[in-house]
Amino acid sequence: MESADAGAGEKAACLSAAQRRAEIRRRKLLMNSEDRMNRIVGYTKNESEINAGTLLRPAEPRFHLDLDRTEPWSSASSSSRPSPFLPEASGLVSRSHGATPERGGSPMPDCSEPLAGFLEDNIGSIQQRPRGERASDELSGSPRPGLQKYLSRFDDAMKLRGQLANEKPAQDGGGSDTEEFDPFRIFRLTGSILLAVFVRVFVCTFLSIFAPFLTLELAYMGLSKYFPKVEKKAQTTVLTAALLLSGIPAEVINRSMDTYRRMSDVFADLCVYFFTFILSHEFLLLIGSETP
Amino acid sequence: MASGYAWFLVLGSVFLCNLMKTLLPTISSCLSKMVQKDAEQESEMRAEIQEMKKEQASISMMDEFARYARLERKINKMTDKLKTHVKSRTAQQAKMKWVVNIVFYILQAALMISLIWKYYSDPVTVVPSKWIAPVERLVAFPTGVAGGVGITCWLVVCNKVVSLGLHAFCIGPGQSEGEFLPLLQAVILAEQL
Numbered sequence: 001m002e003s004a005d006a007g008a009g010e011k012a013a014c015l016s017a018a019q020r021r022a023e024i025r026r027r028k029l030l031m032n033s034e035d036r037m038n039r040i041v042g043y044t045k046n047e048s049e050i051n052a053g054t055l056l057r058p059a060e061p062r063f064h065l066d067l068d069r070t071e072p073w074s075s076a077s078s079s080s081r082p083s084p085f086l087p088e089a090s091g092l093v094s095r096s097h098g099a100t101p102e103r104g105g106s107p108m109p110d111c112s113e114p115l116a117g118f119l120e121d122n123i124g125s126i127q128q129r130p131r132g133e134r135a136s137d138e139l140s141g142s143p144r145p146g147l148q149k150y151l152s153r154f155d156d157a158m159k160l161r162g163q164l165a166n167e168k169p170a171q172d173g174g175g176s177d178t179e180e181f182d183p184f185r186i187f188r189l190t191g192s193i194l195l196a197v198f199v200r201v202f203v204c205t206f207l208s209i210f211a212p213f214l215t216l217e218l219a220y221m222g223l224s225k226y227f228p229k230v231e232k233k234a235q236t237t238v239l240t241a242a243l244l245l246s247g248i249p250a251e252v253i254n255r256s257m258d259t260y261r262r263m264s265d266v267f268a269d270l271c272v273y274f275f276t277f278i279l280s281h282e283f284l285l286l287i288g289s290e291t292p
Numbered sequence: 293m294a295s296g297y298a299w300f301l302v303l304g305s306v307f308l309c310n311l312m313k314t315l316l317p318t319i320s321s322c323l324s325k326m327v328q329k330d331a332e333q334e335s336e337m338r339a340e341i342q343e344m345k346k347e348q349a350s351i352s353m354m355d356e357f358a359r360y361a362r363l364e365r366k367i368n369k370m371t372d373k374l375k376t377h378v379k380s381r382t383a384q385q386a387k388m389k390w391v392v393n394i395v396f397y398i399l400q401a402a403l404m405i406s407l408i409w410k411y412y413s414d415p416v417t418v419v420p421s422k423w424i425a426p427v428e429r430l431v432a433f434p435t436g437v438a439g440g441v442g443i444t445c446w447l448v449v450c451n452k453v454v455s456l457g458l459h460a461f462c463i464g465p466g467q468s469e470g471e472f473l474p475l476l477q478a479v480i481l482a483e484q485l
Contacts (some may be wrong), residue, residue: 208422208426210427272453278299282299282300
Protein backbone atom coordinates (compact mmCIF):
# COMPACT_ATOMS: atom_id res chain seq x y z
CA MET A 1 0.00 0.00 0.00
CA GLU A 2 2.72 2.37 1.03
CA SER A 3 4.91 1.32 -1.87
CA ALA A 4 2.02 1.87 -4.23
CA ASP A 5 1.51 5.32 -2.75
CA ALA A 6 5.23 6.07 -2.99
CA GLY A 7 5.26 4.84 -6.61
CA ALA A 8 2.29 7.02 -7.42
CA GLY A 9 3.99 9.96 -5.81
CA GLU A 10 7.19 9.39 -7.77
CA LYS A 11 5.18 9.03 -10.95
CA ALA A 12 3.43 12.28 -10.20
CA ALA A 13 6.74 13.97 -9.55
CA CYS A 14 8.20 12.52 -12.76
CA LEU A 15 5.15 13.54 -14.68
CA SER A 16 5.24 16.99 -13.29
CA ALA A 17 8.93 17.25 -14.19
CA ALA A 18 8.22 15.80 -17.62
CA GLN A 19 5.26 18.06 -17.91
CA ARG A 20 7.42 20.94 -16.90
CA ARG A 21 9.99 20.10 -19.53
CA ALA A 22 7.27 19.69 -22.14
CA GLU A 23 5.85 23.02 -21.20
CA ILE A 24 9.26 24.63 -21.41
CA ARG A 25 9.75 23.14 -24.88
CA ARG A 26 6.31 24.26 -25.96
CA ARG A 27 6.97 27.73 -24.66
CA LYS A 28 10.19 27.92 -26.60
CA LEU A 29 8.42 26.89 -29.78
CA LEU A 30 5.66 29.35 -29.18
CA MET A 31 8.12 32.11 -28.46
CA ASN A 32 9.89 31.34 -31.70
CA SER A 33 6.67 31.41 -33.64
CA GLU A 34 5.94 34.82 -32.24
CA ASP A 35 9.36 36.08 -33.26
CA ARG A 36 8.93 34.56 -36.67
CA MET A 37 5.59 36.27 -37.14
CA ASN A 38 7.02 39.55 -36.00
CA ARG A 39 9.85 39.26 -38.47
CA ILE A 40 7.45 38.46 -41.31
CA VAL A 41 5.33 41.46 -40.56
CA GLY A 42 8.38 43.61 -40.00
CA TYR A 43 7.67 44.18 -36.39
CA THR A 44 10.88 45.58 -35.08
CA LYS A 45 9.60 48.76 -33.49
CA ASN A 46 8.82 47.31 -30.13
CA GLU A 47 11.68 44.94 -29.88
CA SER A 48 13.60 47.38 -27.79
CA GLU A 49 10.51 47.94 -25.70
CA ILE A 50 10.20 44.23 -25.22
CA ASN A 51 13.83 44.03 -24.20
CA ALA A 52 13.48 47.00 -21.95
CA GLY A 53 10.33 45.55 -20.52
CA THR A 54 11.91 42.24 -19.83
CA LEU A 55 14.95 43.92 -18.33
CA LEU A 56 12.94 46.20 -16.13
CA ARG A 57 10.52 43.57 -15.03
CA PRO A 58 12.41 40.37 -14.87
CA ALA A 59 10.22 38.98 -12.14
CA GLU A 60 7.04 39.70 -14.07
CA PRO A 61 6.40 36.81 -16.37
CA ARG A 62 5.97 37.42 -20.05
CA PHE A 63 3.03 35.10 -20.14
CA HIS A 64 0.20 35.74 -17.88
CA LEU A 65 0.07 33.40 -14.87
CA ASP A 66 -3.35 34.25 -13.54
CA LEU A 67 -4.95 31.01 -12.52
CA ASP A 68 -8.31 32.29 -11.39
CA ARG A 69 -8.97 34.18 -14.56
CA THR A 70 -12.33 35.89 -14.63
CA GLU A 71 -11.40 39.39 -15.69
CA PRO A 72 -10.90 40.23 -19.34
CA TRP A 73 -7.60 39.72 -21.05
CA SER A 74 -6.95 43.40 -21.64
CA SER A 75 -5.93 44.21 -18.11
CA ALA A 76 -3.23 41.57 -18.28
CA SER A 77 -2.29 42.31 -21.83
CA SER A 78 -1.83 45.99 -21.24
CA SER A 79 0.85 45.30 -18.73
CA SER A 80 2.72 42.46 -20.34
CA ARG A 81 1.83 42.17 -24.00
CA PRO A 82 4.08 44.03 -26.35
CA SER A 83 3.41 41.78 -29.30
CA PRO A 84 -0.03 40.92 -30.65
CA PHE A 85 1.04 37.53 -31.75
CA LEU A 86 1.08 35.96 -28.35
CA PRO A 87 -0.67 32.69 -28.94
CA GLU A 88 -3.58 31.65 -26.85
CA ALA A 89 -1.81 28.48 -25.87
CA SER A 90 0.79 30.51 -24.08
CA GLY A 91 -1.90 31.27 -21.56
CA LEU A 92 -2.45 27.59 -21.19
CA VAL A 93 1.28 27.01 -20.90
CA SER A 94 1.72 29.78 -18.43
CA ARG A 95 -1.25 28.67 -16.48
CA SER A 96 -0.18 25.11 -16.34
CA HIS A 97 3.32 26.26 -15.53
CA GLY A 98 2.01 28.59 -12.92
CA ALA A 99 -0.26 25.96 -11.60
CA THR A 100 2.35 23.33 -11.09
CA PRO A 101 4.45 25.13 -8.52
CA GLU A 102 1.39 25.80 -6.46
CA ARG A 103 0.14 22.35 -6.77
CA GLY A 104 3.45 20.73 -6.93
CA GLY A 105 2.66 18.10 -4.42
CA SER A 106 -0.72 17.15 -5.65
CA PRO A 107 -1.30 13.64 -6.82
CA MET A 108 -1.91 12.72 -10.43
CA PRO A 109 -5.68 12.79 -10.49
CA ASP A 110 -5.57 16.38 -9.27
CA CYS A 111 -3.25 17.42 -12.11
CA SER A 112 -5.81 16.46 -14.69
CA GLU A 113 -8.51 18.56 -13.06
CA PRO A 114 -6.57 21.81 -13.16
CA LEU A 115 -5.79 21.14 -16.84
CA ALA A 116 -9.46 20.78 -17.61
CA GLY A 117 -10.10 23.88 -15.58
CA PHE A 118 -7.36 25.71 -17.45
CA LEU A 119 -8.93 24.70 -20.72
CA GLU A 120 -12.25 26.11 -19.64
CA ASP A 121 -10.56 29.26 -18.41
CA ASN A 122 -8.69 29.60 -21.66
CA ILE A 123 -11.82 29.23 -23.71
CA GLY A 124 -13.23 32.12 -21.75
CA SER A 125 -10.04 34.09 -22.15
CA ILE A 126 -9.91 33.37 -25.87
CA GLN A 127 -13.43 34.64 -26.19
CA GLN A 128 -12.45 37.73 -24.32
CA ARG A 129 -9.23 38.01 -26.25
CA PRO A 130 -10.33 40.10 -29.21
CA ARG A 131 -11.10 43.02 -26.93
CA GLY A 132 -7.80 42.69 -25.25
CA GLU A 133 -6.00 42.16 -28.47
CA ARG A 134 -7.51 45.29 -29.89
CA ALA A 135 -6.50 47.27 -26.86
CA SER A 136 -3.01 45.85 -27.01
CA ASP A 137 -2.82 46.68 -30.67
CA GLU A 138 -3.86 50.22 -30.00
CA LEU A 139 -1.58 50.62 -27.08
CA SER A 140 1.51 49.01 -28.42
CA GLY A 141 1.20 50.06 -32.10
CA SER A 142 1.20 46.54 -33.54
CA PRO A 143 2.29 45.97 -37.10
CA ARG A 144 -1.10 44.74 -38.27
CA PRO A 145 -2.69 48.21 -38.57
CA GLY A 146 0.55 49.42 -40.13
CA LEU A 147 0.45 46.61 -42.65
CA GLN A 148 -3.20 47.24 -43.37
CA LYS A 149 -2.51 50.94 -43.75
CA TYR A 150 0.30 50.16 -46.17
CA LEU A 151 -1.90 47.81 -48.16
CA SER A 152 -4.75 50.30 -48.29
CA ARG A 153 -2.34 53.01 -49.49
CA PHE A 154 -1.02 50.65 -52.13
CA ASP A 155 -4.56 49.93 -53.32
CA ASP A 156 -5.29 53.66 -53.45
CA ALA A 157 -2.12 54.22 -55.46
CA MET A 158 -3.09 51.53 -57.98
CA LYS A 159 -6.61 52.94 -58.31
CA LEU A 160 -5.29 56.47 -58.80
CA ARG A 161 -2.85 55.20 -61.39
CA GLY A 162 -5.69 53.60 -63.29
CA GLN A 163 -7.77 56.76 -63.04
CA LEU A 164 -4.91 58.92 -64.25
CA ALA A 165 -4.32 56.60 -67.19
CA ASN A 166 -8.01 56.75 -68.12
CA GLU A 167 -8.30 60.49 -67.73
CA LYS A 168 -5.15 61.33 -69.61
CA PRO A 169 -6.60 60.72 -73.12
CA ALA A 170 -9.68 62.74 -72.21
CA GLN A 171 -7.53 65.58 -71.00
CA ASP A 172 -5.32 65.43 -74.07
CA GLY A 173 -8.38 65.54 -76.32
CA GLY A 174 -9.95 68.43 -74.44
CA GLY A 175 -6.76 70.44 -74.24
CA SER A 176 -5.06 71.77 -71.14
CA ASP A 177 -7.82 74.32 -70.40
CA THR A 178 -10.46 72.51 -68.44
CA GLU A 179 -12.85 75.43 -68.01
CA GLU A 180 -16.41 74.58 -68.76
CA PHE A 181 -19.05 77.04 -69.88
CA ASP A 182 -22.08 76.23 -67.83
CA PRO A 183 -25.06 78.66 -67.83
CA PHE A 184 -24.02 80.39 -64.63
CA ARG A 185 -20.52 80.99 -65.93
CA ILE A 186 -21.88 82.52 -69.14
CA PHE A 187 -24.25 84.65 -67.07
CA ARG A 188 -21.35 85.87 -64.93
CA LEU A 189 -19.18 86.81 -67.88
CA THR A 190 -22.03 88.55 -69.67
CA GLY A 191 -22.92 90.45 -66.50
CA SER A 192 -19.31 91.57 -66.07
CA ILE A 193 -19.15 92.84 -69.66
CA LEU A 194 -22.41 94.75 -69.37
CA LEU A 195 -21.49 96.25 -66.02
CA ALA A 196 -18.10 97.37 -67.34
CA VAL A 197 -19.76 99.23 -70.21
CA PHE A 198 -22.34 100.75 -67.88
CA VAL A 199 -19.67 101.82 -65.37
CA ARG A 200 -17.54 103.40 -68.10
CA VAL A 201 -20.44 105.36 -69.48
CA PHE A 202 -22.18 106.50 -66.28
CA VAL A 203 -20.41 105.64 -63.06
CA CYS A 204 -16.63 105.86 -63.31
CA THR A 205 -16.44 109.62 -62.77
CA PHE A 206 -18.04 109.28 -59.36
CA LEU A 207 -16.29 106.35 -57.76
CA SER A 208 -13.76 103.63 -58.29
CA ILE A 209 -14.60 101.03 -60.93
CA PHE A 210 -13.91 98.16 -58.54
CA ALA A 211 -16.74 99.04 -56.18
CA PRO A 212 -19.50 98.07 -58.64
CA PHE A 213 -17.51 94.95 -59.46
CA LEU A 214 -17.42 93.85 -55.83
CA THR A 215 -21.15 94.48 -55.56
CA LEU A 216 -21.66 92.37 -58.65
CA GLU A 217 -19.65 89.50 -57.20
CA LEU A 218 -21.68 89.61 -54.00
CA ALA A 219 -24.83 89.45 -56.10
CA TYR A 220 -23.44 86.44 -57.97
CA MET A 221 -22.82 84.64 -54.71
CA GLY A 222 -26.47 85.04 -53.85
CA LEU A 223 -27.71 84.18 -57.33
CA SER A 224 -25.63 81.02 -57.69
CA LYS A 225 -28.21 78.89 -55.89
CA TYR A 226 -30.89 79.77 -58.46
CA PHE A 227 -28.89 78.28 -61.29
CA PRO A 228 -28.75 74.54 -62.01
CA LYS A 229 -25.67 73.13 -60.38
CA VAL A 230 -23.41 71.41 -62.86
CA GLU A 231 -21.81 68.32 -61.35
CA LYS A 232 -18.18 68.76 -62.08
CA LYS A 233 -16.37 65.47 -62.29
CA ALA A 234 -13.54 65.38 -59.83
CA GLN A 235 -10.52 65.09 -62.02
CA THR A 236 -7.68 63.07 -60.68
CA THR A 237 -4.51 64.88 -61.61
CA VAL A 238 -0.99 64.06 -60.61
CA LEU A 239 -1.18 66.76 -57.95
CA THR A 240 -4.36 65.43 -56.35
CA ALA A 241 -2.98 61.89 -56.51
CA ALA A 242 0.22 63.00 -54.78
CA LEU A 243 -1.77 64.86 -52.12
CA LEU A 244 -4.00 61.83 -51.52
CA LEU A 245 -1.06 59.48 -51.19
CA SER A 246 0.71 61.82 -48.81
CA GLY A 247 -2.15 61.38 -46.36
CA ILE A 248 -4.20 64.51 -46.90
CA PRO A 249 -7.89 63.54 -46.69
CA ALA A 250 -9.87 63.64 -49.90
CA GLU A 251 -12.45 65.95 -48.35
CA VAL A 252 -9.80 68.58 -47.63
CA ILE A 253 -8.50 68.31 -51.18
CA ASN A 254 -11.99 68.61 -52.64
CA ARG A 255 -12.74 71.65 -50.52
CA SER A 256 -9.45 73.28 -51.49
CA MET A 257 -10.06 72.57 -55.16
CA ASP A 258 -13.55 74.00 -54.84
CA THR A 259 -12.21 77.17 -53.22
CA TYR A 260 -9.55 77.43 -55.91
CA ARG A 261 -12.22 77.05 -58.59
CA ARG A 262 -14.32 79.82 -57.05
CA MET A 263 -11.30 82.12 -56.84
CA SER A 264 -10.45 81.45 -60.46
CA ASP A 265 -14.04 82.27 -61.45
CA VAL A 266 -13.81 85.60 -59.63
CA PHE A 267 -10.44 86.31 -61.25
CA ALA A 268 -11.86 85.55 -64.69
CA ASP A 269 -14.77 87.92 -64.01
CA LEU A 270 -12.34 90.64 -62.91
CA CYS A 271 -10.19 90.21 -66.02
CA VAL A 272 -13.20 90.37 -68.35
CA TYR A 273 -14.58 93.39 -66.48
CA PHE A 274 -11.32 95.33 -66.60
CA PHE A 275 -10.67 94.41 -70.22
CA THR A 276 -14.12 95.52 -71.28
CA PHE A 277 -13.74 98.73 -69.30
CA ILE A 278 -10.43 99.63 -70.96
CA LEU A 279 -11.75 98.64 -74.37
CA SER A 280 -14.86 100.77 -73.99
CA HIS A 281 -12.71 103.63 -72.66
CA GLU A 282 -10.45 103.46 -75.71
CA PHE A 283 -13.44 103.19 -78.02
CA LEU A 284 -15.04 106.26 -76.45
CA LEU A 285 -11.73 108.14 -76.77
CA LEU A 286 -11.55 107.15 -80.43
CA ILE A 287 -15.11 108.30 -81.07
CA GLY A 288 -14.44 111.46 -79.11
CA SER A 289 -11.30 112.20 -81.10
CA GLU A 290 -13.02 111.51 -84.40
CA THR A 291 -16.08 113.63 -83.77
CA PRO A 292 -15.40 117.22 -84.72
CA MET B 293 3.83 108.52 -72.18
CA ALA B 294 1.64 105.83 -73.66
CA SER B 295 1.56 105.53 -77.39
CA GLY B 296 -1.90 105.56 -78.96
CA TYR B 297 -2.36 101.90 -79.74
CA ALA B 298 0.07 100.09 -77.45
CA TRP B 299 -2.83 98.32 -75.77
CA PHE B 300 -3.98 97.04 -79.16
CA LEU B 301 -0.50 95.84 -80.07
CA VAL B 302 -0.20 93.86 -76.86
CA LEU B 303 -3.71 92.48 -77.30
CA GLY B 304 -2.93 91.44 -80.86
CA SER B 305 0.31 89.71 -79.83
CA VAL B 306 -1.41 87.79 -77.06
CA PHE B 307 -4.23 86.79 -79.40
CA LEU B 308 -1.74 85.56 -82.00
CA CYS B 309 0.19 83.53 -79.45
CA ASN B 310 -2.92 81.86 -78.09
CA LEU B 311 -4.21 81.13 -81.57
CA MET B 312 -0.92 79.52 -82.54
CA LYS B 313 -1.04 77.49 -79.37
CA THR B 314 -4.42 76.01 -80.28
CA LEU B 315 -3.22 75.30 -83.82
CA LEU B 316 0.05 73.67 -82.74
CA PRO B 317 -1.15 70.05 -83.14
CA THR B 318 -2.39 70.78 -86.65
CA ILE B 319 0.86 72.51 -87.59
CA SER B 320 2.99 69.68 -86.24
CA SER B 321 0.95 67.01 -88.07
CA CYS B 322 1.16 68.99 -91.35
CA LEU B 323 4.90 69.40 -90.99
CA SER B 324 5.40 65.73 -90.19
CA LYS B 325 3.36 64.77 -93.30
CA MET B 326 5.53 67.06 -95.40
CA VAL B 327 8.72 65.61 -93.98
CA GLN B 328 7.66 61.98 -94.33
CA LYS B 329 8.25 60.71 -97.83
CA ASP B 330 7.20 57.09 -97.52
CA ALA B 331 3.66 57.65 -96.35
CA GLU B 332 2.28 55.94 -99.46
CA GLN B 333 4.32 52.84 -98.70
CA GLU B 334 2.31 52.32 -95.53
CA SER B 335 -1.04 52.49 -97.33
CA GLU B 336 0.30 50.07 -99.98
CA MET B 337 1.35 47.65 -97.28
CA ARG B 338 -2.08 47.86 -95.65
CA ALA B 339 -3.78 47.21 -98.99
CA GLU B 340 -1.49 44.25 -99.66
CA ILE B 341 -2.23 42.75 -96.26
CA GLN B 342 -5.97 43.16 -96.88
CA GLU B 343 -5.70 41.36 -100.23
CA MET B 344 -3.68 38.53 -98.74
CA LYS B 345 -6.20 38.12 -95.96
CA LYS B 346 -9.03 37.96 -98.50
CA GLU B 347 -7.14 35.34 -100.44
CA GLN B 348 -6.47 33.38 -97.28
CA ALA B 349 -10.14 33.48 -96.37
CA SER B 350 -10.99 31.94 -99.73
CA ILE B 351 -8.53 29.05 -99.23
CA SER B 352 -9.57 25.99 -97.28
CA MET B 353 -6.97 25.15 -94.65
CA MET B 354 -7.72 21.44 -94.83
CA ASP B 355 -7.38 21.15 -98.60
CA GLU B 356 -4.45 23.51 -99.27
CA PHE B 357 -2.58 23.70 -96.02
CA ALA B 358 0.79 24.50 -97.54
CA ARG B 359 -0.56 27.44 -99.49
CA TYR B 360 -2.51 28.59 -96.43
CA ALA B 361 0.59 28.42 -94.26
CA ARG B 362 2.67 30.27 -96.86
CA LEU B 363 0.12 33.04 -97.01
CA GLU B 364 -0.03 33.15 -93.24
CA ARG B 365 3.74 33.62 -93.10
CA LYS B 366 3.61 36.35 -95.70
CA ILE B 367 0.84 38.15 -93.83
CA ASN B 368 2.76 37.94 -90.56
CA LYS B 369 5.92 39.23 -92.20
CA MET B 370 4.09 42.11 -93.82
CA THR B 371 2.27 42.92 -90.57
CA ASP B 372 5.55 43.05 -88.67
CA LYS B 373 7.02 45.31 -91.35
CA LEU B 374 3.97 47.55 -91.13
CA LYS B 375 4.21 47.70 -87.36
CA THR B 376 7.85 48.75 -87.56
CA HIS B 377 6.94 51.37 -90.12
CA VAL B 378 4.09 52.72 -88.01
CA LYS B 379 6.33 52.80 -84.96
CA SER B 380 8.99 54.82 -86.71
CA ARG B 381 6.36 57.17 -88.15
CA THR B 382 4.84 57.70 -84.72
CA ALA B 383 8.24 58.37 -83.21
CA GLN B 384 8.98 60.86 -85.96
CA GLN B 385 5.63 62.58 -85.40
CA ALA B 386 6.29 62.83 -81.67
CA LYS B 387 9.71 64.28 -82.37
CA MET B 388 8.25 66.82 -84.78
CA LYS B 389 5.57 67.78 -82.25
CA TRP B 390 8.22 68.26 -79.60
CA VAL B 391 10.37 70.43 -81.89
CA VAL B 392 7.38 72.55 -82.95
CA ASN B 393 6.35 73.08 -79.34
CA ILE B 394 9.85 74.08 -78.29
CA VAL B 395 10.18 76.55 -81.16
CA PHE B 396 6.78 78.03 -80.41
CA TYR B 397 7.49 78.51 -76.73
CA ILE B 398 10.84 80.13 -77.49
CA LEU B 399 9.23 82.53 -79.94
CA GLN B 400 6.44 83.31 -77.50
CA ALA B 401 8.93 84.00 -74.70
CA ALA B 402 10.95 86.23 -76.98
CA LEU B 403 7.84 88.18 -78.00
CA MET B 404 6.70 88.65 -74.40
CA ILE B 405 10.15 89.74 -73.25
CA SER B 406 10.41 92.23 -76.08
CA LEU B 407 6.98 93.68 -75.29
CA ILE B 408 7.86 94.01 -71.60
CA TRP B 409 11.19 95.60 -72.54
CA LYS B 410 9.49 98.10 -74.82
CA TYR B 411 6.71 99.08 -72.42
CA TYR B 412 8.61 98.76 -69.18
CA SER B 413 8.40 102.44 -68.36
CA ASP B 414 5.46 103.41 -70.60
CA PRO B 415 1.93 102.44 -69.69
CA VAL B 416 -0.14 100.87 -72.47
CA THR B 417 -2.97 103.28 -71.69
CA VAL B 418 -3.76 105.96 -69.13
CA VAL B 419 -6.98 106.53 -67.20
CA PRO B 420 -7.70 108.91 -64.32
CA SER B 421 -6.07 107.39 -61.25
CA LYS B 422 -9.17 107.67 -59.05
CA TRP B 423 -11.00 105.30 -61.40
CA ILE B 424 -8.71 102.42 -60.52
CA ALA B 425 -8.30 103.20 -56.83
CA PRO B 426 -7.22 101.59 -54.54
CA VAL B 427 -5.09 99.29 -56.69
CA GLU B 428 -3.62 101.96 -58.97
CA ARG B 429 -0.06 101.08 -57.98
CA LEU B 430 -0.57 97.41 -58.73
CA VAL B 431 -2.22 98.15 -62.07
CA ALA B 432 0.50 100.66 -63.03
CA PHE B 433 3.37 98.29 -62.16
CA PRO B 434 6.19 98.63 -63.35
CA THR B 435 5.68 102.05 -64.90
CA GLY B 436 4.86 103.95 -61.72
CA VAL B 437 2.71 106.37 -63.73
CA ALA B 438 -0.41 107.43 -61.82
CA GLY B 439 -3.49 106.03 -63.54
CA GLY B 440 -1.47 104.12 -66.09
CA VAL B 441 -2.03 100.48 -66.98
CA GLY B 442 1.26 98.62 -66.85
CA ILE B 443 2.36 95.99 -69.35
CA THR B 444 2.28 93.13 -66.85
CA CYS B 445 -1.30 93.79 -65.73
CA TRP B 446 -2.47 94.20 -69.32
CA LEU B 447 -0.69 91.03 -70.43
CA VAL B 448 -2.35 89.00 -67.69
CA VAL B 449 -5.78 90.45 -68.44
CA CYS B 450 -5.44 89.96 -72.22
CA ASN B 451 -4.17 86.43 -71.78
CA LYS B 452 -7.12 85.44 -69.65
CA VAL B 453 -9.72 87.07 -71.89
CA VAL B 454 -8.26 85.72 -75.10
CA SER B 455 -7.99 82.19 -73.73
CA LEU B 456 -11.61 82.38 -72.55
CA GLY B 457 -12.74 83.64 -75.92
CA LEU B 458 -10.80 81.07 -77.92
CA HIS B 459 -12.01 78.31 -75.63
CA ALA B 460 -15.60 79.41 -76.16
CA PHE B 461 -15.14 79.43 -79.94
CA CYS B 462 -13.30 76.11 -79.96
CA ILE B 463 -15.93 74.42 -77.81
CA GLY B 464 -18.79 75.37 -80.11
CA PRO B 465 -17.73 73.50 -83.26
CA GLY B 466 -16.25 70.68 -81.21
CA GLN B 467 -19.54 70.06 -79.48
CA SER B 468 -21.46 69.95 -82.73
CA GLU B 469 -18.95 67.47 -84.16
CA GLY B 470 -19.26 65.39 -81.06
CA GLU B 471 -22.99 65.13 -81.58
CA PHE B 472 -22.70 64.59 -85.30
CA LEU B 473 -20.26 61.68 -85.40
CA PRO B 474 -22.41 59.16 -83.50
CA LEU B 475 -25.33 60.08 -85.74
CA LEU B 476 -23.21 59.44 -88.82
CA GLN B 477 -22.11 56.08 -87.47
CA ALA B 478 -25.72 55.14 -86.79
CA VAL B 479 -26.70 56.09 -90.35
CA ILE B 480 -23.84 54.00 -91.80
CA LEU B 481 -24.83 51.01 -89.69
CA ALA B 482 -28.44 51.32 -90.76
CA GLU B 483 -27.42 51.40 -94.44
CA GLN B 484 -25.28 48.29 -93.99
CA LEU B 485 -28.17 46.43 -92.40
